[in-house]
Amino acid sequence: MDNILNEIGIENYIFLAVILFSIGVCGVLYRRNAIIVFMSIEIMLNAVNLLFVAFSTYHQDTQGQIFVFFSMAVAAAEVAVGLAILVSIFKNMGTISIDKLKNLKG
Amino acid sequence: MSTLIAIIGLGILCLLLEIFDFRKAIIPISIIGLLAVLGLNISEFNSPEAYYNNMIIVSKFSTSFSALFIVLTIFLVALSHKFHENNQAHISDFIAIKLFLLAGAVAMVSFGNLAMFFLGIEVLSIALYVLASSDRKSIKSNEAGMKYFLMGSFASGIILFGICLIYGAMGTFDITEISELSYSAELPVWFPIGIILVFIGMLFKIAAVPFHFWAPDVYEGSPALTTALMSTLAKVVAIATLFKLLTAMNAEISAEFQTVIVIVSMASMTVGNIMALRQVNVKRMLAFSGVSHAGFMLMTLLITTNAAGTLLYYSSSYALAGIAAFSVILYVCYNKNNEDINNFHGLGKTNPLLAAILTGALLSMAGIPIFAGFFAKLFLFNQTIQAGYISLVIVAVINSIISIGYYFKLILAMYNKEPNEVRTATPFVIYAVAVIAIVLNIALGFFPSLVLDLLA
């Protein structure tokens, strides 16, 4: 395992994660479809998860990988709630575009 | 530790009671239970200890704050009955969620490990998402929930990233180890970046400028009781956690970091107050006032002596005032579709007591003497000047002047306008909560040392 890390170097993992993360961020910024925004957020989380794994290998310690399970579980719970909200929104408004969510402002 | 377990147990008990169809009993039992938990928690006060190889660390800090959270939860649970009158079917869910939320809160102030911290914050957040959108039929509520959810999970992503970087730098999630390592000379740059990311994530949770935009919308949209919860419990939890994070994890805060804090705090106060001036919706107004108070509380990150005590004092005074205010708001805006200021017209005539209580709460938030709010500000200013941030204090002072503008707008509405409705019977529980909250607030004002010296 570690030889791979030695060849690739931890920095690149970080860069990859950052890039993925940024993609996620951009997704949140630019997409207006709630589902896709969810997915972008998932991308962010998974980018982090990836980094976690990389770090745990890097440090030769399992905590990181365990943490990934935590975060995945949490993400799942989050999405569940999110989707529930989304459903009720769709029921009430017949759309899932977050641009329509502008009743509260000022 | 046992506090945390007890709370979760209580939450489960609520669900069970629902199953066994003791719906009536749920609220009383959970209140009694919470009181018991409170006692339990206090009993732990003088026995700091670490559990599950430092997953949970019970300290004076954690217990005292947990106590505050529990008290607030008691109030909120008490208010639930009236609030969910028409929705008794799901009463157990609401209560249970609140209790689990409390569990998350307690975990957040007593974590000894970033994993615990993350779990805590997520438990809290998810519970809040649910509560925010709990009024399924109302578009506003949905929107609020959605907004909160999207931005909240975005923030969690940031926090998670931060944690990850910290882990990457330190190779551990354990707070104590991290802080030991943080003294060592050679630190990878990821560590401070990680700290900053977590910091920013938390700034979002306490709704500090420029991460505050969600607050007013969500506060306005959510059901009033949830707003109460957010503006009191959630805010206090977040600031306490942030405080613990920054103090526990890295040794000294660099000068630049301090400037960042100063700027954010100034910005939060100013923006919050100025924006609040022109609000007509009371919940919205209080949201902005909450933003400004977040700015005030951030000052505690800068001060050196007895910062924790000051923070505890400030947050308790703020939260108690908030509870008192919201219980009145709940009464006034009960089965109204909005919380606009004109609902309060003539409250001074129709219901003098509640009007007086609301006035007291607002005066406390505005920092007028004998209310705890004043002393909170006083101690804060005192120590901030001691730490040498006089300019920050000046800004704070100017802001407190501005804040009078909108707090008194509400008071004026209550006393100077003619009532536009007949007075309705006031449920006992609202009186009880409001009175107790404001009395506690004033008591804090008379005997600040009680709270102030807990963490000295």
Add this chain to the structure above:
Amino acid sequence: MNVSLLLIILLAGALITYLSGDKLASKVALVFSLGAFGVSIALLNSLSLGEDINFVAPWINQPKIAFALAADGLSIAMLLLTTALTPIIIFSSFGTEFKNAKSIYSLILFMAFAMAGTFLAADGLLYYIFWELSLIPIYFIALIWGNGDAEDRKDAVIKFFIYTLAGSLFMLVAFIYLYQKAGSFMIEDLYALDLTLEEQTWIFGAFFLAYAIKIPLIPFHTWQAKVYQKAPAVGTMLLSGIMLKMGLYSVIRWQLPIAPNAAKEYMDILIGLGIAGVIYGSIVALRQKDLKKLLAYSSLAHVGLIAAGSYALNLDGLRGAVLQMIAHGFVVVGLFFVAEIIYRRYETRNIADMGGIRKQTPKFASLFLILVLASVALPTTFNFVGEFTVLYSLSQINIWYAVLGGTTIILGAYYMLKMYQHVMLGETNTKPFAEVNFNEGFALVIIVAVLFVFGIYPKPINDLITPSLEHILTVINR
């Protein structure tokens, strides 16, 4: 027997008055205010006997704040003013029907409590707390029981509140700064500090903002006229009779001794401001249409002179200022009461709608005239003693100050007599004007009596205040 008793009585009074219900409220309030007066007499006595009437109890240990009340001659004098005027004010209000009387009367007593506390506090923070507390009741009194259209009343009151609070918050910062220096809020420790001129200037400035707004000095007076006009008679009396004395008292008790060098540095500007206030106030008062506004500006002029006296930083100045404070307190209360009496009969404060009253009410006319003459400081009235002393002290700094400040006796006579002429004299008014009833007469007579007695024999008050003023002066010149 110590000073805390006075506060207890007033506070308890406020509470019991509220509980006693609308019927009894006024009576109960009167009883308690009289009780307070009795206590302050007793305090005066035990002070003269040299007993220790101070009350000090530790309160908050971090930051170190004590619940410290101390009374020297000056404080006692101010207490006497407060506790003597409060019953008069309450008594004078018997003629007016308040809705929800219990609240207003308990608010009045509460305000008296707060103001008494301000005069007594020996701990900077305690003082600040009382100072702020006194704002709340007057705010509600003016807001709820005030007169005129609700909207601009609200406007005036909220401006007043924010404005005064704004001033005092900077004072708070100054106090905290001092605390950092001295490690305590106790007044002696603050006196003992020796600050650099720059520090003093800042501190002085912060205090000045608070006091200049409260007193008020031009150009910080913009809240005054409107609030006086909008507030109910009792509110106006409390404001003008006692509350603005708080500002002046604080100048003498806190501002000057704590930052003396700054005071000396800017003496001319400060005195100038005061005198400018005298002239400006008098001139503006000249053409006011509203009786209460006119009186408001007249009191702006008078307090300007008082302030000038206290900033003259010599014994005569301070003494004259205090004497004049007391005298002005009584006169202005009397005058506003007169305005109220007229309002009760004519439902107007517009001078143009008055006139030709003297014929119908000789007694009232005479009392009114005496008050007018007192306010223009005719010799043998108390005001003359104060004004003379102040002007003398100014002449010691620079004779021109005395001359300019002295214009008050000309301009004052001008606008007051003009007012009197248009309010009271002239062809008998068509509207009937009932002679003052017993209550009204009694209140006025007491005020007039006080003015004459101390106008002819001011020695007691003089001996009361002089030692403490000398002490303060030594602190100033340390």
Add this chain to the structure above:
Amino acid sequence: MDTNLALLLLLAPFLGFIFNIFFGKNIGKTASGVIGTLAVVLSFAATLYFFTQINASQQAIQIQLFDWIQISNFKVDFGFLLDQLSVLWLLFVTGIGSLIHLYSISYMHDDENMHKFFAYLNLFIFFMITLVMGSNLLVLFIGWEGVGLCSYLLIGFWHKNQDFNDAAKKAFIMNRIGDLGLLIGIFILGSTFSTLDYASLQSAIAGATNLDVTTLSIAAFCLFIGACGKSAQIPLYTWLPDAMAGPTPVSALIHAATMVTAGIFMITRLNYVFDLAPDVQNIIAIVGAVTSLVAATIALVQTDIKKVLAYSTVSQLGLMFLALGLGAYEVAVFHVITHAFFKACLFLGSGSVIHALHGEQDMRNMGGLTKVMGITFFTFLISSLAISGIPPFSGFFSKDEILLVAFENNIALWIIASLASLMTAFYMFRLLYLTFFNDFRGTEEQKNHLHESPALITFPLIVLAILAAIGGLISLPTNSWLNGYLAPLFSKEVHEAHHFGATEYTLMGIAVLGGLIGIGIAFYKYIKQKEVPESDENITGIAKTLYNKYYVDEAYDLIFVKSINSASNLFRDHVETGLTSLVFGLGKITNELGYQGKKIQNGSIGLYVLFFVLGLCAIVTYLFLAQ
């Protein structure tokens, strides 16, 4: 004994005042009048006692009551001083006072508020006594302002008429201008000599080495301003003619005999101060002379009987100031006394006339009263002769002394003064002729009611006329009792009674001649030609200017009153609002900011997240990339 008696002397009128103000209405008019009169008579009796005592013993009586005002470097007490000067003043204050009270009982009998009138008169006497008896400048100041107050009350006695009220207000305020001067003078004296007590002042000044003369002169000048206010000298004289709005006895008592002489009293009292300020003395002399001339010229053409007398009073006071300015205090005092006699008599006479004509004051509607009003006419004649300086009447002696002193010091002043007295003779006899001679010009209805006034009115007239006739005896040119009597007061020795040589007699002659010329012209115009002054509209030329008093009132009104009022308007309407908007503008601005801020909070999640990210980037950049 002395103390109590002095207190009686002081308080008797005050008690009268108290009594009349509270019970006067109930006990009926005459009774209240009698009580008022008795109060003053009582003081008069007490005064007589002190007079005899002091005249014999030459010992001043000091009375200290109690401390009043405490100043750091000195304290002022309620103290009274009975010495030659004060007693002399008290004599004619209380004496003439009693006569005028007596007169008023009948004169005011038709007035519903008679008891008030007497109350005020008593109060006035009380304050006048305080003014005179006070042993220090501040007690004097009490009286000084007190008499001002009383004159305010009495001028505005008929308070239904706003013009009268205006006159009263004017009098009070102009006096106050003087009072400020006096006050400043007191300050300077007080801070230089640490005392305000006459005796200690005198000794302080006498004992002082290297006196700062400039300071002293300033003080003296300020005091003189005060005197101007009280004694109606240029530029503060315009209130006195207006003061004639008051009832005639008031004009007689306050605005002729007593109050207006307070200035002279004060200056005489402080002669030791003024002696050290020669410049100020010159100013006083000039002001006095000019005033006497100006007032006289105005008096030439007035048609209101009381206005003429008012201006003649101003003019006479001018002469007294002239004397004061030349350091001849005793001469001034002498003229004060004689003037008190004949001017009081004249006013009361005119009052009697007005009474007979039911309030008619315009001489153009009088005439031919000799037949019906014998006594009034006769007394009036005597007084007119006296004021015109015709021997052997009192006025002749006093005025002659003044002219003499003027001549000795400065010929120009002498000329002015002589001119003034010539005019005096003229206008007085013009008055006399127009009022009493030829045929009655009033309405028939008035004609039928013409009658001599009752005894209560004529008696005082007679007494005063006698005094006016023989008053000169107290200071005959050759041996002057008065000068001897007053001598102890003056620091520099009184220049001894002039040895009478040619010059003196010529001067005397010239003076008398002047008087006769004046009378002659008047006789020619108004007896021979039977001239009657035209009605107001067709008065033209110089006469018009004179008739309108050189338009001084208008000028003052324009310069002071109007300007200050417009300033007041400006402040009220613009400065105040400006200030307000300036202060509370800040609040408006923040409010506006809040309003604008609402636009940013536009509810779009995308925007919120954008801000979030921007904030994040900003912080990270600042902390890591910027380093």
